[in-house]
Amino acid sequence: MSDAFHIVCPHCQAVNRVPAARLDQGPNCGQCHRPLFASHPAELTQASFARQIERNDIPVLVDFWAPWCGPCKMMAPQFVQAAQLLEPGVRLAKVDTEAEQALGVQYAIRSIPTLALFRGGREIARQAGAMGAQDIVRWVRGQLG
Numbered sequence: 001m002s003d004a005f006h007i008v009c010p011h012c013q014a015v016n017r018v019p020a021a022r023l024d025q026g027p028n029c030g031q032c033h034r035p036l037f038a039s040h041p042a043e044l045t046q047a048s049f050a051r052q053i054e055r056n057d058i059p060v061l062v063d064f065w066a067p068w069c070g071p072c073k074m075m076a077p078q079f080v081q082a083a084q085l086l087e088p089g090v091r092l093a094k095v096d097t098e099a100e101q102a103l104g105v106q107y108a109i110r111s112i113p114t115l116a117l118f119r120g121g122r123e124i125a126r127q128a129g130a131m132g133a134q135d136i137v138r139w140v141r142g143q144l145g
Contacts, residue, residue: 005057009034010042010091015055023088039084041092046100052093054121060091061140064107064114066098071130072113081133082140090140117143 005023007016014031027036041063044052053060063079065072083092097104097112107116107123117125117140125143 006055007036007058007088008052008055008091009036010038010052010093013048013051015051037087037091039080039087041079041083041094044093044095044100044103046102049095049100049103052091053118056091058089058091059117059119059124059140059144060093061086061136062116062118063092063094064097064104064109064116065094065112066096068098069112075113075130078131078133078136082136085133085137086140090144115139119144 004017004019007018007023007027008014009016009029009032011034012029012032014029016027016030016036018027018036028034029036042052044062053062063075065076079092079094086092095103097109111128113128113130115127115131115136116123127139131139
């Protein structure tokens with residue numbers, strides 16, 4: 001395993017080099033000084049999506065959702081709980097497909113909520129439908145093996 005990871009700040013999008021030994025010690029961004037991990041999903045936009053997916057050395061789990069979607073609303077607190085369980089090994093993020101329609105089209109999102117797991121800039125797994133926190137954690141860990 002590498003002795004350092006590149007972690008993209010969810011606040012200012014700066015790429016930070018974090019020693020592996022410090023990853024679980026609550027590191028802050030070198031640019032904006034805010035926490036790199038807040039145990040809460042990052043909100044992604046068209047402008048921030050590619051940087052988060054391509055530049056993070058850790059896997060990124062994205063919840064594609066919409067504010068009018070009942071199952072999305074039900075899953076939202078479960079996704080936050082999953083962030084608390086998976087960080088800092090996995091970055092959790094959300095994309096509002098209503099506000100960011102181009103991302104929904106680009107990733108061929110046909111139903112919501114849809115979870116897409118990215119590693120090394122590529123999508124490696126996808127799961128449609130609402131899930132509980134433990135199911136999300138189990139699914140992600142199973143995909144990352």
